[in-house]
Amino acid sequence: MSYRLGIDVGGTNTDAVIIDENLNLVAKVKTPTTQDVSSGIFTAMRTVLEEAAIPPEKISYTMLGTTHCTNAIVERKRLCRVAVIRLAKPATQSIEPTTGWPPELKEAIGSRYYLVEGGHEFDGREISPLNEEEIRKIAQELKGKVDSIAIISVFSPINAEHEKRAGEIIKSEMGAIPITYSHEIGSIGLLERENATILNAALINIARNTANSFVDALKKEGVTNATVYICQNDGTLMAVDYAVNYPILTIACGPTNSIRGASFLSNVENGIVLDVGGTTSDVGVITNSFPRESSLAVEIGGVRTNFRMPDLVSIGLGGGTIIREDNGEIKIGPDSVGYRITEEALVFGGSTITATDIAVRLGLADIGDKEKVNCIDMEFARRAHEKIMTMVAEAIDKMKVSKDPLPLILVGGGSIIINGTLEGVSEIHRPDNFDVANALGAAIAQVSGEVDKIYSLSDMTREQAMDDARKLAKEEAIRAGANPDTVTIVQQEDVPLAYLPGNATRIRVKAAGSLSR
Amino acid sequence: MPYIDAQMVEDIAIGAAFLGTGGGGDPYVGKLMALQAIEKYGPVELLDVEQIPDDAQIVPAAMMGAPTVLVEKIPSGEEVFRAFNMLKEYLGKEIYATIPIEAGGVNSMIPIAVAATQQLPLIDADGMGRAFPELQMVTYHLYGISATPMVIADEKGNTILLNTIDNFWTENLARNATVVMGGSVMIAIYPMTGKDVKKAGIRNIVTYSAEIGKAIRLARQNDQNPVAALIKVTGGYPLFKGKIGDVIRRTTGGFVRGQAIIAGIDEFRGSKLELHFQNENLIAIQDGKVAATVPDLICTVDAETAIPITTEGLRYGQRVVVVGIPCDEKWRTPKGIETVGPRYFGYDVDYIPVEKRVKEVR
Numbered sequence: 001m002s003y004r005l006g007i008d009v010g011g012t013n014t015d016a017v018i019i020d021e022n023l024n025l026v027a028k029v030k031t032p033t034t035q036d037v038s039s040g041i042f043t044a045m046r047t048v049l050e051e052a053a054i055p056p057e058k059i060s061y062t063m064l065g066t067t068h069c070t071n072a073i074v075e076r077k078r079l080c081r082v083a084v085i086r087l088a089k090p091a092t093q094s095i096e097p098t099t100g101w102p103p104e105l106k107e108a109i110g111s112r113y114y115l116v117e118g119g120h121e122f123d124g125r126e127i128s129p130l131n132e133e134e135i136r137k138i139a140q141e142l143k144g145k146v147d148s149i150a151i152i153s154v155f156s157p158i159n160a161e162h163e164k165r166a167g168e169i170i171k172s173e174m175g176a177i178p179i180t181y182s183h184e185i186g187s188i189g190l191l192e193r194e195n196a197t198i199l200n201a202a203l204i205n206i207a208r209n210t211a212n213s214f215v216d217a218l219k220k221e222g223v224t225n226a227t228v229y230i231c232q233n234d235g236t237l238m239a240v241d242y243a244v245n246y247p248i249l250t251i252a253c254g255p256t257n258s259i260r261g262a263s264f265l266s267n268v269e270n271g272i273v274l275d276v277g278g279t280t281s282d283v284g285v286i287t288n289s290f291p292r293e294s295s296l297a298v299e300i301g302g303v304r305t306n307f308r309m310p311d312l313v314s315i316g317l318g319g320g321t322i323i324r325e326d327n328g329e330i331k332i333g334p335d336s337v338g339y340r341i342t343e344e345a346l347v348f349g350g351s352t353i354t355a356t357d358i359a360v361r362l363g364l365a366d367i368g369d370k371e372k373v374n375c376i377d378m379e380f381a382r383r384a385h386e387k388i389m390t391m392v393a394e395a396i397d398k399m400k401v402s403k404d405p406l407p408l409i410l411v412g413g414g415s416i417i418i419n420g421t422l423e424g425v426s427e428i429h430r431p432d433n434f435d436v437a438n439a440l441g442a443a444i445a446q447v448s449g450e451v452d453k454i455y456s457l458s459d460m461t462r463e464q465a466m467d468d469a470r471k472l473a474k475e476e477a478i479r480a481g482a483n484p485d486t487v488t489i490v491q492q493e494d495v496p497l498a499y500l501p502g503n504a505t506r507i508r509v510k511a512a513g514s515l516s517r
Numbered sequence: 518m519p520y521i522d523a524q525m526v527e528d529i530a531i532g533a534a535f536l537g538t539g540g541g542g543d544p545y546v547g548k549l550m551a552l553q554a555i556e557k558y559g560p561v562e563l564l565d566v567e568q569i570p571d572d573a574q575i576v577p578a579a580m581m582g583a584p585t586v587l588v589e590k591i592p593s594g595e596e597v598f599r600a601f602n603m604l605k606e607y608l609g610k611e612i613y614a615t616i617p618i619e620a621g622g623v624n625s626m627i628p629i630a631v632a633a634t635q636q637l638p639l640i641d642a643d644g645m646g647r648a649f650p651e652l653q654m655v656t657y658h659l660y661g662i663s664a665t666p667m668v669i670a671d672e673k674g675n676t677i678l679l680n681t682i683d684n685f686w687t688e689n690l691a692r693n694a695t696v697v698m699g700g701s702v703m704i705a706i707y708p709m710t711g712k713d714v715k716k717a718g719i720r721n722i723v724t725y726s727a728e729i730g731k732a733i734r735l736a737r738q739n740d741q742n743p744v745a746a747l748i749k750v751t752g753g754y755p756l757f758k759g760k761i762g763d764v765i766r767r768t769t770g771g772f773v774r775g776q777a778i779i780a781g782i783d784e785f786r787g788s789k790l791e792l793h794f795q796n797e798n799l800i801a802i803q804d805g806k807v808a809a810t811v812p813d814l815i816c817t818v819d820a821e822t823a824i825p826i827t828t829e830g831l832r833y834g835q836r837v838v839v840v841g842i843p844c845d846e847k848w849r850t851p852k853g854i855e856t857v858g859p860r861y862f863g864y865d866v867d868y869i870p871v872e873k874r875v876k877e878v879r
Binding site: 121190403504 | 586589592595700760762763
């Protein structure tokens with residue numbers, strides 16, 4: 001029997017699980033997340049290995065989902081000095097790189113940027129030939145002055161030739177220096193993709209240190225035969241030596257792991273996940289076992305990016321949400337007693353009516369001292385509960401893409417407040433072990449490949465273009481380590497380009513598969 | 518004399534995106550260009566139409582092409598000046614001021630950037646009072662003003678001077694040139710006199726956009742209902758409130774056509790609204806009855822935040838309020854209806870003003 005070790009770092013807790021090769025849970029632990037993050041990871045790792053009592057060399061895969069990179073951007077600490085090279089001239093001169101960034105973050109990476117002739121049109125033609133001479137000059141100038149380089153060219157998601165060539169020149173002039181290419185990071189939308197590329201370049205050192213110390217710690221515990229993976233925020237994995245080049249892809253992997261874990265625990269491949277905490281609830285969508293991605297621009301540490309993120313909607317409803325009556329109308333929050341629920345909620349001897357108290361009063365949950373909620377008027381409780389359920393139903397409906405009812409998976413400590421039927425929901429699942437859904441999500445993660453291209457439908461049909469994109473995505477997934485027999489298309493969309501004749505359409509496809517072996 | 522500062526740019530961007538009736542693109546890139554230009558060259562003087570001398574040379578500045586290309590291939594910033602300078606040379610006259618061609622996310626912002634950088638005033642008027650997809654769909658066209666001489670410029674340094682026999686030829690030639698030049702270009706078009714603007718322009722549109730944006734911003738800041746604030750400041754008709762169901766899109770001839778089905782909520786529960794669009798919203802049909810058509814404005818906003826939603830951004834599940842706003846009187850003339858009425862867009866429906874339609878539907 002071989003095993004997998006999955007670890008996921010959250011804001012409050014660092015969770016670890018060990019599962020066997022048939023994906024059955026063997027051991028689970030929850031330890032507090034530490035300030036430096038790493039020592040908490042090591043504690044969780046040690047404890048879960050002890051708990052499982054299996055020979056550590058029997059672990060064949062380890063997966064880590066961590067917040068190191070997010071923290072570094074937010075704290076502006078330990079970031080690399082980055083040179084930004086944008087291949088676009090004469091286009092794009094009207095907006096400089098890092099426009100709109102928080103000044104401290106700009107300063108932390110040392111705003112050094114260059115605009116060079118190069119880049120492509122939407123149909124793949126060159127805007128101007130790549131100015132190789134200029135790039136050589138820049139490389140000479142940068143020697144010893146920066147730690148990392150970001151290369152961005154216009155329409156590189158369609159044609160990445162210039163980015164790759166510029167990288168070759170830099171390597172030949174500067175030797176080994178980390179280079180981030182924008183076509184590997186984001187999609188169409190130059191500024192947002194450029195921002196994500198620069199952030200990635202800035203995180204390279206942190207990613208290396210984190211990965212190295214994790215691998216060392218595993219060795220110390222005797223986990224010597226495992227392939228080490230780092231979790232991405234789309235629910236798939238990167239091999240550790242690959243991951244050190246793409247640290248930005250790990251941002252927000254926590255909620256993703258939680259959604260994937262919920263899907264795994266409940267065996268639901270298409271549905272809604274509702275994660276109810278103390279103060280807020282997150283609603284996410286599972287499509288073919290993967291979280292749906294947001295199509296909007298997202299901010300990371302005050303920087304606008306178009307970098308993929310799980311699509312979540314948060315509502316101000318949790319176990320500790322305060323319920324009150326105002327002019328005959330029942331108000332649900334948005335304020336909450338939060339972590340003080342064990343002192344302030346009625347069932348725990350406090351004096352505030354919370355969502356949890358309502359659930360206990362109606363006999364839907366059994367927690368604390370239920371005698372203490374008898375003072376709540378039954379009619380009031382019923383109306384409050386109805387309102388809570390309406391809030392949840394509306395949030396779920398906002399996230400759905402069609403009218404068809406979907407199964408709902410309930411996770412999170414506050415989920416006891418949800419009980420009864422919900423409009424648009426076919427069935428409610430409350431899986432066991434939901435408390436470690438995120439570490440499980442890490443342990444069961446797959447590997448994937450992605451394509452984002454603009455196709456001209458004047459020389460091919462839409463279906464031919466989709467086929468081409470699907471083929472490219474599958475090839476990518478196999479390159480990333482997926483077992484070819486298990487690779488399937490997990491996401492696809494096409495959006496026609498407005499105001500342009502020629503029927504250009506943008507196609508995005510993602511394929512994923514299980515780890516080989 | 519009023520000046521456009523950074524805050525006003527933010528407000529105009531929201532207001533103009535609203536008046537874009539679902540089209541006109543996302544204002545983000547244009548807004549950054551305008552903000553950067555104002556930071557560097559100072560606030561832009563906003564001129565009332567009455568302040569322009571009759572013989573002054575006025576040139577509208579605009580972006581033409583796909584907003585999706587604009588956000589990737591950002592302008593060099595020089596194109597529009599090359600277009601301006603070439604047109605100036607050809608006309609042999611100094612340009613007195615610039616003016617927006619339409620109210621929309623992108624083209625409300627470009628003229629501000631041009632005005633700031635060229636140190637020209639911006640005129641508080643435009644040629645649509647909303648957004649439309651084609652070059653001849655402006656009130657200037659209704660008054661017989663020619664779109665040409667017109668200059669199209671790309672970031673590479675190419676410029677094209679067009680002289681055409683009519684404004685439909687201009688649209689056709691310019692649209693094709695746009696594709697060849699890379700899908701997003703800058704244009705200097707409809708050169709006209711101060712007298713022309715007074716006669717054919719839609720007045721106070723910049724101020725109006727700013728007021729709409731400001732009303733939404735203040736309502737959100739003060740925890741008031743932003744949709745109510747929007748209705749109040751525009752005097753528009755709340756046509757419908759509902760949840761978006763199916764959205765169907767298809768591309769024909771370079772334009773994205775489609776429709777969204779909206780299921781009523783609150784006071785509209787049990788009702789259904791069909792929203793047809795071709796980049797912009799064209800016609801709204803409530804339970805089989807036409808509730809509004811072009812050229813009246815049919816605007817979709819988020820039901821909670823009042824933030825405008827473009828037709829590209831329509832998604833299942835969004836809660837939206839659809840607002841109908843009477844268009845400028847100039848569009849309600851026979852030539853106006855012929856140019857941008859429902860029949861021009863292929864709907865076998867008479868144009869009836871939205872204020873009358875609303876009474877019939879209720």
